Amino acid sequence: MKVLTTDVVVIGAGAAGMYAAAEARRAGADVLLLDKSMVGRGGATIMAQMTVAAALGHAEHDTWQLHLADTLASGRGLTNEPLAALLCHDGPQRILESWQRGVNWAECGDGLDQVKAPGHSRQRCCYVGALQTGAGVVRGLRKELRRQGVVSIDTVLVTELLRDASGAVVGAAGLHVREGEPIVVWAPTVILACGGLTELYARNSASVNMTGDAYHLALGAGAELVDAEMVQFFPIANLAPRLIGLDPIMWDPFRYRLGGRLLNGEGEEFVERYAGVADEGTYSATRDVVTYAIFKEVEEGRGSPAGGAWLDFTGLPKEEIREAFPAAYDRLIDQGVDISQRRVEVAPTAHYTIGGIRVGLDLATSVPGLYAAGEAVGGQHGANRLSGNALTETFVFGARAGQAAAAAAGRRGPVVPDATASAAADSAVHDVEQVRGRNVSSQVFLPALRSRLKRLMWEHVGPFRDAGGLARAGRGLAELTELHAAARVDPRRTFNLEWQEWFELRGMLQVADAVRQAAMARRDSRGAHQRIDHPEEREELLANTVLSRDADTRELIVSWARVERLDVHPDEWSPPEPVPAAQGSRS
Amino acid sequence: MKLNVVRTDGSTDTFEVPEYEGMTVLDALMWVREHHDPSLAVRFSCRSANACKECIAVVDGARVYTCTTAAVGEVLVAPLENQPLLHDLAVDQ
Numbered sequence: 139m140k141v142l143t144t145d146v147v148v149i150g151a152g153a154a155g156m157y158a159a160a161e162a163r164r165a166g167a168d169v170l171l172l173d174k175s176m177v178g179r180g181g182a183t184i185m186a187q188m189t190v191a192a193a194l195g196h197a198e199h200d201t202w203q204l205h206l207a208d209t210l211a212s213g214r215g216l217t218n219e220p221l222a223a224l225l226c227h228d229g230p231q232r233i234l235e236s237w238q239r240g241v242n243w244a245e246c247g248d249g250l251d252q253v254k255a256p257g258h259s260r261q262r263c264c265y266v267g268a269l270q271t272g273a274g275v276v277r278g279l280r281k282e283l284r285r286q287g288v289v290s291i292d293t294v295l296v297t298e299l300l301r302d303a304s305g306a307v308v309g310a311a312g313l314h315v316r317e318g319e320p321i322v323v324w325a326p327t328v329i330l331a332c333g334g335l336t337e338l339y340a341r342n343s344a345s346v347n348m349t350g351d352a353y354h355l356a357l358g359a360g361a362e363l364v365d366a367e368m369v370q371f372f373p374i375a376n377l378a379p380r381l382i383g384l385d386p387i388m389w390d391p392f393r394y395r396l397g398g399r400l401l402n403g404e405g406e407e408f409v410e411r412y413a414g415v416a417d418e419g420t421y422s423a424t425r426d427v428v429t430y431a432i433f434k435e436v437e438e439g440r441g442s443p444a445g446g447a448w449l450d451f452t453g454l455p456k457e458e459i460r461e462a463f464p465a466a467y468d469r470l471i472d473q474g475v476d477i478s479q480r481r482v483e484v485a486p487t488a489h490y491t492i493g494g495i496r497v498g499l500d501l502a503t504s505v506p507g508l509y510a511a512g513e514a515v516g517g518q519h520g521a522n523r524l525s526g527n528a529l530t531e532t533f534v535f536g537a538r539a540g541q542a543a544a545a546a547a548g549r550r551g552p553v554v555p556d557a558t559a560s561a562a563a564d565s566a567v568h569d570v571e572q573v574r575g576r577n578v579s580s581q582v583f584l585p586a587l588r589s590r591l592k593r594l595m596w597e598h599v600g601p602f603r604d605a606g607g608l609a610r611a612g613r614g615l616a617e618l619t620e621l622h623a624a625a626r627v628d629p630r631r632t633f634n635l636e637w638q639e640w641f642e643l644r645g646m647l648q649v650a651d652a653v654r655q656a657a658m659a660r661r662d663s664r665g666a667h668q669r670i671d672h673p674e675e676r677e678e679l680l681a682n683t684v685l686s687r688d689a690d691t692r693e694l695i696v697s698w699a700r701v702e703r704l705d706v707h708p709d710e711w712s713p714p715e716p717v718p719a720a721q722g723s724r725s
Numbered sequence: 726m727k728l729n730v731v732r733t734d735g736s737t738d739t740f741e742v743p744e745y746e747g748m749t750v751l752d753a754l755m756w757v758r759e760h761h762d763p764s765l766a767v768r769f770s771c772r773s774a775n776a777c778k779e780c781i782a783v784v785d786g787a788r789v790y791t792c793t794t795a796a797v798g799e800v801l802v803a804p805l806e807n808q809p810l811l812h813d814l815a816v817d818q
Contacts, residue, residue, distance in 0.1 A: 176777075185774050273776065345770040345771045380745075380746060382792070383775040586759045586763075628764040630812065633766050634766070635765075635767075
């Protein structure tokens with residue numbers, strides 16, 4: 139068993155975790171960055187191909203207040219306005235800072251190239267190369283991690299947060315998969331940067347690692363989730379033909395750049411009928427509306443053969459397509475798919491987790507010592523996330539969380555585990571050890587259970603929900619929980635995937651039930667949450683769902699909270715100054 | 726299709742995997758984990774976008790990403806030889 143001590147533990151090494159770790163280190167803290175896969179490779183960031191929104195005003199006049207107005211318009215009234223304001227306010231500064239630190243943003247003249255993306259009123263979206271944004275961001279942030287001397291360990295799955303007698307978080311425990319042994323890290327502050335639960339769904343566009351770890355860890359430690367029912371489905375992911383080595387959501391930038399037409403099975407344009415605005419040529423319809431439109435067309439028998447919609451680039455000159463997306467075009471041609479000659483089929487896919495951990499403007503949860511950053515955070519997007527805001531939030535919230543955690547770690551000092559914390563660590567280590575080699579002759583396989591869970595969630599807790607389906611999902615989850623207890627785990631230590639998957643599935647089942655219970659509570663349809671049995675937006679439900687775990691019974695409790703609004707006009711608003719680190723800055 | 730996989734002890738296991746259009750070697754490995762042998766260790770994150778680069782292995786003698794290599798007929802998958810072996814196809818990266 140490995141036992142480590144540090145000031146700030148960051149769990150999850152996508153852009154949010156990398157930014158948080160670098161900022162905490164800059165503020166003078168000792169930092170340990172953990173990822174269950176590999177730093178920068180396993181999270182959502184590496185797969186982000188598109189753009190990052192920030193009101194730099196390099197392409198045309200823009201202000202953060204205009205960016206906020208677009209963000210709030212997309213959120214259908216549920217947006218935590220101060221958090222969204224923070225996102226829009228800090229965005230430009232972070233993008234410029236990351237440019238200096240090594241992210242090679244596409245440039246235009248003296249500034250950055252900024253393009254328009256769906257739902258934005260200005261050209262404000264930055265990018266790296268052709269579909270290289272996520273990879274470019276990761277490359278730049280890795281340079282900064284090296285400069286700051288951040289220590290990272292990969293293949294660590296955190297299974298539990300550790301708390302002391304006062305209820306404060308004082309560390310984390312889990313499984314070091316590569317070494318095949320338990321690991322305990324003591325630290326006065328922990329940042330959860332392992333958000334995303336898209337792997338709970340049969341069709342999803344993110345990595346297999348997005349198993350909702352941040353949410354079950356937060357609930358387990360006594361923190362709250364806000365709007366857990368809000369899962370964003372990306373409308374036009376690739377459905378057919380099967381494409382190898384291409385991001386399933388790459389059709390969005392294709393469409394945006396080249397102007398592909400979205401058609402139903404009868405060859406008609408249809409989005410406008412649902413959006414109430416012209417979409418073709420402008421792409422002003424938001425993601426939830428397009429998802430809804432495609433599902434409705436399929437439901438009414440007007441889908442494409444594989445059950446989606448047609449995306450049509452035929453008639454465009456090959457040279458134009460190739461010039462816009464050379465690498466992707468060549469890969470398509472290699473696979474015999476010439477989009478200047480044939481249409482492709484697209485359909486919605488689980489893409490992003492809108493709901494998340496409830497935090498304040500310092501990214502602190504209600505539990506002392508526990509912070510969140512990136513996709514793990516909830517509230518900032520309301521009921522629908524605007525395209526381009528996901529990477530912005532990784533930078534902005536990552537930086538703020540890193541600064542706040544470093545300052546808090548300085549105030550709280552090194553952890554001296556009390557009896558409660560020590561017992562929690564012992565129990566977590568025992569938990570990890572006793573799973574290895576359990577039910578070794580069982581024919582219940584964890585990868586098969588995960589697939590069953592993903593189908594169950596897609597069918598009953600997916601883009602369209604109703605009371606009956608949500609109840610069936612509840613019974614299905616109970617059944618899967620029993621099967622999970624009987625599942626086989628290999629006895630070997632080194633890089634034992636089943637050992638990891640047993641804990642992942644335990645967390646996924648908890649998070650699935652959290653999404654389901656929040657979806658049951660919200661008996662109306664708003665943005666990403668669509669109830670077939672309650673298709674209308676209800677004024678009295680213009681509030682956020684809040685989930686917590688009862689300290690004694692460990693049952694989930696659903697309550698409602700008033701949406702947080704800005705108390706001043708955006709022109710008068712400014713974010714709180716980051717608290718200076720107690721140890722002073724490392725220069 | 727027939728999937729031959731080199732295991733930690735150097736032996737080779739053979740699996741019959743139902744084929745579908747567009748199936749990759751990584752798809753076939755995942756099918757085996759789900760239906761026959763969940764202990765088969767293989768590294769992957771992004772699954773098919775070829776972004777994470779974790780699924781690199783030796784297929785029929787060539788270093789490739791299993792997520793971009795078609796699984797047709799019969800293939801032999803082995804771990805990278807120049808990296809420390811962890812378990813089955815998983816090597817230290």
